[in-house]
Each structure stands twice: as C-alpha cells, then as structure tokens.
Amino acid sequence: MASEPSRSALKRERVRDYLRELVESRAPGDPIPSERALCEQLGVSRPTLRSAVDELVTTGLLVREHGRGMFVARAKITQELAPDGTAHRLPYAGGTWASRVLELTTVQAGARVGRRLRISPAAEITYIARLRLVDDEPMAIEYLHVPADLVPGLRPADMESGDFYDFLRTAHGVRVHEAVQSIEPTVTNEEEARLIGVPVLSPALLFERLTKDDTGRPVEYVHSVYRGDRYRIVSRLALGDAAPASGRSDAGHHPGIPPGDLAGRGDVPAQMVGEVQPSG
Numbered sequence: 001m002a003s004e005p006s007r008s009a010l011k012r013e014r015v016r017d018y019l020r021e022l023v024e025s026r027a028p029g030d031p032i033p034s035e036r037a038l039c040e041q042l043g044v045s046r047p048t049l050r051s052a053v054d055e056l057v058t059t060g061l062l063v064r065e066h067g068r069g070m071f072v073a074r075a076k077i078t079q080e081l082a083p084d085g086t087a088h089r090l091p092y093a094g095g096t097w098a099s100r101v102l103e104l105t106t107v108q109a110g111a112r113v114g115r116r117l118r119i120s121p122a123a124e125i126t127y128i129a130r131l132r133l134v135d136d137e138p139m140a141i142e143y144l145h146v147p148a149d150l151v152p153g154l155r156p157a158d159m160e161s162g163d164f165y166d167f168l169r170t171a172h173g174v175r176v177h178e179a180v181q182s183i184e185p186t187v188t189n190e191e192e193a194r195l196i197g198v199p200v201l202s203p204a205l206l207f208e209r210l211t212k213d214d215t216g217r218p219v220e221y222v223h224s225v226y227r228g229d230r231y232r233i234v235s236r237l238a239l240g241d242a243a244p245a246s247g248r249s250d251a252g253h254h255p256g257i258p259p260g261d262l263a264g265r266g267d268v269p270a271q272m273v274g275e276v277q278p279s280g
Contacts, residue, residue, distance in 0.1 A: 095134035203228035
C-alpha cells in the first residue's frame with residue numbers, strides 16, 4: 001500500500017496532468033477555469049492546486065494576468081536535433097547508475113496519458129516513480145506510465161536492477177524499437193527538490209519520452225526531472241560542406257548557432273551525449 005506522502009505526490013501528479021491536458025486542448029491565449037472552479041472539479045485543496053499552477057506558470061505553459069485570470073501561454077519553439085527519418089544511438093551517461101522505486105501502483109490512464117499510449121482513459125496503467133542515482137547521489141526522478149497488461153506482476157525489484165527495456169524483452173516479450181524524446185528547462189517543485197537534494201525552484205531538465213515496440217505500439221510514456229547543477233547534454237553536430245546554391249537558404253535557426261552562420265547547409269545531423277558533472 002502506498003504511504004501517505006506517496007498518495008499526496010500522486011495526487012499532485014494527477015493535478016499537473018489534468019492542467020497539462022487543459023493546456024494541450026486549448027489554443028494560446030485561451031482562458032482556463034478559475035482556481036476555485038478547478039478545486040471543486042478535481043476535489044483538491046487550494047494549496048495543492050496552486051502549487052501545480054505555479055509550476056506550470058514557472059515552466060511557461062500558463063500565464064497569469066492580474067484581475068483577468070489564467071491563460072494558455074504562447075507555444076514554445078521546437079528544434080529537431082536530427083533530420084526527419086533518422087535516429088542516432090545515444091551513448092550512456094557517465095557514472096554508475098542505480099534506481100530506487102518510490103511508488104509502484106495501478107491507476108487509470110486518464111485522458112492525457114491515455115492519448116499518448118493510444119489506450120482508453122479508463123484503461124489501467126502501471127505507474128512507477130523512481131529515483132535515479134549516480135554513484136549513490138540522487139540525480140533524477142522518473143515517472144513511468146506503462147499499460148498494465150504489458151507488465152503483469154511487476155515488482156519494485158524489477159525496476160531497481162538491470163535495464164527496464166531488457167526486462168520487457170526477456171520477461172514479457174516486448175521489444176522496444178524507437179522513442180521520441182524532448183528536453184526542455186524546468187524548475188523543481190517541493191517534492192522533487194526534497195528527493196534530489198536541491199533548493200526548491202532549482203534549475204532542472206525535463207525529459208519526456210514516448211517509446212514504441214517493433215509493431216509501432218506505444219509501450220511507455222515517461223517524464224523525468226534531472227537536476228540542472230549536475231547533468232548536461234552535449235550535442236555533436238555534423239556540419240559538413242555547404243549545400244549547393246539551389247539548396248534551402250531559409251532553413252531556420254540551429255540551436256546555439258547564430259542565425260545565418262549555417263545558411264545553405266540544410267539539416268545538420270546531431271548526436272547527443274549525457275554528461276554528469278562532478279559535485280562540489
């Protein structure tokens with residue numbers, strides 16, 4: 001049975017998921033219901049809701065306007081690090097990695113997670129929250145959502161030793177094939193800050209990943225919060241020669257490179273490497 005802190009953390013997680021669902025279902029500038037209306041609808045206290053709203057305001061998904069209410073923020077700019085149709089093998093990050101399960105339970109998928117996993121909102125998923133450690137130091141918190149029928153009898157020990165994808169293959173015959181992952185800046189909330197040992201609202205990296213098997217079926221949706229003071233992403237860019245004059249000259253902006261510096265080169269393939277920074 002989950003402990004009281006775990007139930008509280010799960011409730012906050014479900015409130016955040018509901019708010020993200022509102023954001024995704026509306027256009028930039030659209031209003032969202034008042035805090036009072038949301039508290040009544042979700043059956044949560046004002047502090048619980050306000051904490052989730054504050055987090056989405058800080059990360060740029062919602063905006064508050066004094067005297068008017070809350071609104072969906074402008075869409076973020078998205079930059080692909082590899083051309084469409086290609087992928088790169090991602091090297092392992094440095095250090096010795098381990099996991100500690102904080103919570104493992106079965107819940108309904110809900111609208112947002114159900115849409116990502118292509119299952120009914122009422123379908124059951126296995127929800128796992130685990131702390132990732134590097135050389136015994138907390139580095140990240142992962143929240144995994146897996147269709148429950150794919151992992152019957154899943155135990156915390158299964159998530160604390162070895163590779164989860166290897167476990168899926170050997171124990172359940174599920175062969176992961178591809179994943180789409182996004183990375184963006186965020187800040188830690190109170191629970192995350194306590195677990196990874198940083199001050200509240202510390203800079204962090206938010207990873208979101210949707211993984212599919214070799215039949216194209218979604219098998220895992222996960223979002224992770226990595227501490228920004230110890231983890232960074234390094235991109236290796238294959239610049240090559242400039243494209244012929246007939247190539248695109250309006251290819252847009254490559255991340256971190258001044259606009260125009262790579263004009264005419266078109267897509268710039270990239271490989272990302274995770275690096276753990278020394279502490280102290």
